[in-house]
Amino acid sequence: MTLKKRRIRGLTLVIAGAMLLGGCSGQASQEEIVEVLEETNVAKTDSVQAEPIIEQEVTKPLAEIYAEIQKGVELYSPMEFDDEFLMNYYGIDASLLEEYVFSMSEDAASAETIVVMKAKSSSDVESLSASLQVVVDEKRNEMENYLPEQFAIVEKAEVETKDNYIWLVISENEDTIKKIIEDGLK
Amino acid sequence: MKKRVLAKWLAVVGMALLFGGSDMTSAVALAAEETAPTEIFGNLEEIEISEEEIDAYFENSVFLGDSIMLGFRNYTRKQASDSFLKQIQFLAAGSYSASNSLWEVTTESVHPLYQGKKLQAWNSIEKIAPDKVFICLGLNDLNISGLQGSLDNYKELIRRIQEKSPEVEIHIISMTYTLAGASSGKLNNDTIREYNLMLLDAAIENGWGYIDVANALADDNGDLAEAYCSDGFVHQTAAAYDVWTVVLREYARADLRVETAFADALEAMEMATAKEVIAQQAVPFRNSVVEAVFKGSI
Incomplete structure (x- = not known):
């Protein structure tokens, strides 16, 4: 899965999670959303290595x-x-x-x-x-x-x-x- | 001495074998009616020579030549790894000739490569140290040097080889013909036939072997058979080199038979007697056999 897709999915989960939270007790607070974001680790992109977009050229036998x-x-x-x-x-x-x-x-x-x-x-x-x-x-x-x-x-x-x-x-x-x-x- | 005398017989027997087909003794007998007693050799065809002995005959041999020989080299590379042909060392180059074999080595000269080095043939042969050298040249000689000039160069090349490698046996492979109608100046089949006779004579004179591949590849008109020609001119197909292989093996068989018979005959008589018999009868025997096998073919 590409980084971009992972991030979208993570965000969707976060939003879904936030909605659940909001569904239980009204609108999720900003703090709760940030907490969920941190837990899903979507925000942490430093350690995620970008997948190459262009296929690397390899010398042929x-x-x-x-x-x-x-x-x-x-x-x-x-x-x-x-x-x-x-x-x-x-x-x-x-x-x-x-x-x-x-x-x-x-x-x-x-x-x-x-x-x-x-x-x-x-x-x-x-x-x-x-x-x-x-x-x-x-x-x-x-x-x-x-x-x-x-x-x-x-x-x-x-x-x-x-x-x-x-x-x-x-x-x-x-x-x-x-x-x-x-x-x-x- | 023994080897040179044997080679004389071999040249004659080799020709008789090919023109007399498998009935080698009939050609020998024909000539023997007037001259040499056949009891010296007896019936050569009764001497059994194994295929392994024929394989071994070509061990430690060099094949020297022009593009025709290059074609044979490439043919041998495609044979099975245990083929006797794989043991042959080739010294061959396109456009090579007896004439340019005598040139000094320069950046423009043509000499067969050996381990990446361009050397005059006698120097490469000295390095390789073979027992036998088989030579096939003439294609690139006749139009430049004519018949006698080509022969003189050929003899000089052999002289230089033997000067550096005195023990090596020399075997001449005939020039081969061109396709019908594909002649060029002196490179025509009548001249090639004449040149081959001159080579045969030189072989007998000097104790070299002579192998007639030309007529084994010829059609009924004495031209290179179409099935054996790869380029509409003079170069040869794999089918032609199949024939070369058969001819070479039968030549080896004949040589080994003569060697065996000669050794047996010598044991049965005093050396002085054997030498005398051969000295008195070798020349007329040779002449009569050559005449017999070439009668009507020129």
């Missing part, structure tokens, strides 16, 4: 954000990679991460990549960003002079960070995907 991405855009043959892959190819130590999503297109002719990581420690954000920059550089070098359309997509990509989060989006749907990520990390 990365798996949930990725699920929203998959619903929001059509990814090109996406596949997710695991701890071993992260270390073997990109030298990323998954034990430094609280959670992550590492998705690339299964098709070697597509540069599409979505990576979102949450570092356990802010001190690792810089090195993890550098590791994701390696991914961008690799894709750029592979696609230049090979698949110009894919190269153009990679050229726009950049590694971004916020608090302990690091992310990289390489996709023709980059803007939509990044908005979903940013909304999810509020």
